[in-house]
Amino acid sequence: MFSTMIQAHKADLWMVLVISVVVIRIQARSNEGGTIFLERGHPGILSCPLVTSGRILLDQIDAMYWYSPVLRDEDILISYFLGNVAPQNGIPEGVYDINGNFSLVIENVTDSDEGTYYCRVKPRMRMMVDEQVTMRVKVSPKEPFPDVTQCTERISGTTCEAALLNDIKKPMLTCIVRDTKPAVALRWLLEYCDGDTQLISDRFTVQPSKYRV
Numbered sequence: 001m002f003s004t005m006i007q008a009h010k011a012d013l014w015m016v017l018v019i020s021v022v023v024i025r026i027q028a029r030s031n032e033g034g035t036i037f038l039e040r041g042h043p044g045i046l047s048c049p050l051v052t053s054g055r056i057l058l059d060q061i062d063a064m065y066w067y068s069p070v071l072r073d074e075d076i077l078i079s080y081f082l083g084n085v086a087p088q089n090g091i092p093e094g095v096y097d098i099n100g101n102f103s104l105v106i107e108n109v110t111d112s113d114e115g116t117y118y119c120r121v122k123p124r125m126r127m128m129v130d131e132q133v134t135m136r137v138k139v140s141p142k143e144p145f146p147d148v149t150q151c152t153e154r155i156s157g158t159t160c161e162a163a164l165l166n167d168i169k170k171p172m173l174t175c176i177v178r179d180t181k182p183a184v185a186l187r188w189l190l191e192y193c194d195g196d197t198q199l200i201s202d203r204f205t206v207q208p209s210k211y212r213v
């Protein structure tokens, strides 16, 4: 999520806008619909809800299998059996791992890893149980913020200054956030000299871009 603050001061000829963007990082784990977001190009950890919920205790697990995208033998990625972890179906070593918490480790998350994952657990003296996890790939935007086309001076990593001629009838500010995934939400706020702020979507025309980049 992004919030953009505009500070408006009236100069004789110029309208100086100080723009800053506050970034709230998308949490690596989101409970929305049980989807877990993992950062592209980094190692990612998918935990098995059966284990994290405490339904199955770590020391009760005899065997575990991670599957994707379908719960069938040909789609087993990696297995754990009585202390041994082994990749399955011809997948080379070092692509996946199962860590000490019985979570699936994807050593380098790529777009093609997006999808549904299943963990199948065999607890001692009990029946096998399955649970699924949906994984989506995210790419966090990188600083500096904001990339506002009209800015002429950067004040800090998250603040910049744009000077617009006062006689322009419809001053326009364009905020660009590149290379992020999923698409970000932008909010424009106006900060008055007395420190008061206002969401300006109702007073100004805020037009989101069609581009999903």
Ligand SMILES: *[C@@H]1O[C@H](CO)[C@@H](O)[C@H](O)[C@H]1NC(C)=O
Residues within 6 Å of the ligand: 041, 108, 109, 110
């Ligand atoms: C992760 O995978 C991408 C795409 O295959 C590759 O460009 C990148 O170098 C890899 N990163 C690591 C740390 O292996």
Ligand SMILES: *[C@@H]1O[C@H](CO)[C@@H](O)[C@H](O)[C@H]1NC(C)=O
Residues within 6 Å of the ligand: 099, 100, 101
């Ligand atoms: C297992 O989970 C706990 C708590 O979430 C964490 O502190 C610990 O580092 C994890 N261990 C491994 C091997 O991932």
